[in-house]
Each structure stands twice: as structure tokens, then as C-alpha cells.
Amino acid sequence: MREAPVDFSALPDGPSLRSLELQSRHCGSGVGSAELIGTWRVWQVWDRKSQQPSRTSGALRALAATLVIQRVSEAELSLINSISFAALKLCFSGPGQLRQKRPLLMFHFIKMQLSVAGQAVLTLSLPLPAKEKEPFFALIATGQSATGLAWLAARGRGGGLALWVREDKAG
Numbered sequence: 022m023r024e025a026p027v028d029f030s031a032l033p034d035g036p037s038l039r040s041l042e043l044q045s046r047h048c049g050s051g052v053g054s055a056e057l058i059g060t061w062r063v064w065q066v067w068d069r070k071s072q073q074p075s076r077t078s079g080a081l082r083a084l085a086a087t088l089v090i091q092r093v094s095e096a097e098l099s100l101i102n103s104i105s106f107a108a109l110k111l112c113f114s115g116p117g118q119l120r121q122k123r124p125l126l127m128f129h130f131i132k133m134q135l136s137v138a139g140q141a142v143l144t145l146s147l148p149l150p151a152k153e154k155e156p157f158f159a160l161i162a163t164g165q166s167a168t169g170l171a172w173l174a175a176r177g178r179g180g181g182l183a184l185w186v187r188e189d190k191a192g
Contacts, residue, residue: 031166041162049122052160061088061185069180100128108138126158
């Protein structure tokens with residue numbers, strides 16, 4: 022039996038996310054690690070000051086850009102950021118943790134792996150970034166659309182705003 026099509030129009034738009042972001046800056050988002058665990062697919066991205074989604078959004082969806090977040094321990098998470106094209110898959114992986122009130126999801130990638138048809142053909146260790154250059158996502162909000170689609174919004178260190186949708190059924 023075929024699944025019903027997902028209604029992506031029920032997701033928050035840029036202005037709605039910016040409003041939630043202002044709220045989270047003042048009060049914190051309240052997003053905890055339990056809400057982050059899962060596989061998240063990029064849906065939309067916005068450049069730092071743009072009101073319109075970036076053209077990059079479509080390319081990231083076409084490349085099946087995903088962010089997998091897993092719990093390693095009470096305080097530590099594991100992140101895998103990947104894109105795929107046909108039989109090629111490029112993954113960056115490393116540790117992460119939540120910090121501060123907002124909170125910030127701090128992370129750094131320690132490994133890059135290129136796979137072809139599920140077989141690793143290149144694996145590289147990556148250098149640690151300087152502490153002041155460590156990547157992060159300032160978590161804005163998580164929610165569920167009226168159609169039941171779980172979403173996650175965050176702003177990255179570079180200023181871009183991202184909206185992901187949950188790909189897995191677990192939550």
C-alpha cells in the first residue's frame with residue numbers, strides 16, 4: 022500500500038521561523054537532546070539576511086542532504102552530515118553536545134568518508150577546529166505540522182537559517 026503524500030506546505034515559513042528565533046533568543050528554545058535524536062532531511066535554507074529560501078534548498082533536497090543525530094552518552098551526541106548522488110555518498114561525522122540556555126548544538130567533524138555503492142573508497146581524518154571556530158547550530162525550535170510532520174529549525178555559525186524535516190518515524 023502506498024503512503025499518502027506528505028504536505029510540506031504546513032511547515033513554518035521564513036517569517037514564522039524568525040519570530041520563533043526572537044523568542045528563543047530571549048527565553049531559550051527549550052530544545053533538548055531527546056528531540057534531536059533521529060534522521061533529519063534538509064527542507065529549506067535561508068541566507069543570513071534573506072527573506073526568501075535560498076536556491077541551495079532545492080539542490081540540498083536533490084542531494085538527499087541529511088543530518089543524523091544519535092545519543093552516545095547523557096552529555097554527548099554523535100552527528101553525521103551527508104549528501105548523496107546516485108551511488109556516491111559523502112559523510113562528515115563527529116561528536117556534539119548541547120551547551121548554554123538557548124541551547125547551542127556544538128559539534129565538529131573528525132572524519133570524512135566517501136562511499137560508492139555502500140563501499141568506503143576514501144576515509145580522511147579531519148583536524149580539530151580552533152575552539153572559537155567550532156561549528157554550532159543555535160537551536161530555534163522543534164515542532165510538528167498540522168499534518169504530523171516533525172521539523173527542526175536552527176541557525177548555523179555562518180548565519181544561515183535551516184529547516185529540517187524528520188525522515189525517520191522514531192521520535
